[in-house]
Amino acid sequence: MNTLKLRTVFTAAALAASSIAFVGCTTTRPDDNASSASARTSIDAQIDATLSKLYNAVPDSREMVAKSRGVLVFPSVVGGSLGVGAEYGRGALRVGNRTQAYYSTTAGSIGFQAGAHSRAVIYLFTTQEALDKFRNSKGWTAGADASVAAATMGANGRIDTNTMRQPVVGFVLTNLGLEAGVSLQGSKISEVRV
Template sequence: MFKYLRLILAIPMLLVAVSCSTQQQAGATPGTDPDLEAKARASLQQLAGSAPRTQQLMQAAKAVLVFPDILKVGFIAGAQGGKGVMFAPDGSVMGYYTARAVSYGLQAGGQTFSEAMFLMSDSAIEYLNSSDGWSVGMGPSVVVVDAGMGKSMTTTTLKSDVYAFIYGQQGLMAGLGVQGQKISKYTP
């Protein structure tokens, strides 16, 4: 019984420790993270290759927030976290963000995945930058798009503030749980 309790408590602690680690790149410009930017750009290319309609979505978006590597682990209690980059329509970097979440419920396993959030309005960007972190489920309306909808959506059907794509899942995570995600700005 105590082994399981320790495991349940250790998983979120490990995830927090991993997501809080900050390694500065040798020779990198202060306030930038070239490795994270490269991973985010490659991840966005992967999404565009698997859901070609996202190209149109990128052209209509005011910004795209990409988390190339989110790690999710859990056993009854779970946690996830990762770092990402917000890109302007011209491809320039608008900022760096962390995404963290905790969950509780019938769940077990671990996985990594990528997430891209297309911010369609200036108010969504302003809310993200002016609030003390952005909790998905509060603030702008967020629509999670699956692969099937991503192939059939058009720019004329877009009505929400944010469209989120989850893709590139690796690993095994099963179960049902209640979860909220918090996105906050950080400086590398």
């Protein structure tokens, strides 16, 4: 079998395995109310910790979150790749500091890559129109349904003022702090029952 065919077979197998893994992560039994409540409590606690980390790492972020119409937080988006990459995470939308609904995020990529990572992803909806469009969607994709401005820091160590004016702003946090130059385009976000 030549290299191109082998690569195609490997890519298809990796995508199929990733799809099965993601389906398994989002399937819940209707009679599992106790563990659902526990899962919601766990996600909410992780969101609180993630927002605290954001506030400590990024000056002005607390004020931006407070002024936003809504904040969507994915405390742990886990990804892995070996030629084909996939990411998955669960989080929640908060409006007025109250959880409104739970969501999952998935993304895939193809190209030269290897390894695994975990990061927190936060979306701020700074306008009511952007928040309404997100909430009324049946599956929202960053870049397709709305442009997401990746938060950048200015030379003064503060959030760039141009970033603060965008309808949807994205923050990506790693253990080292704010990750710069990250694209969130193509991330698919869907409401899930937890």
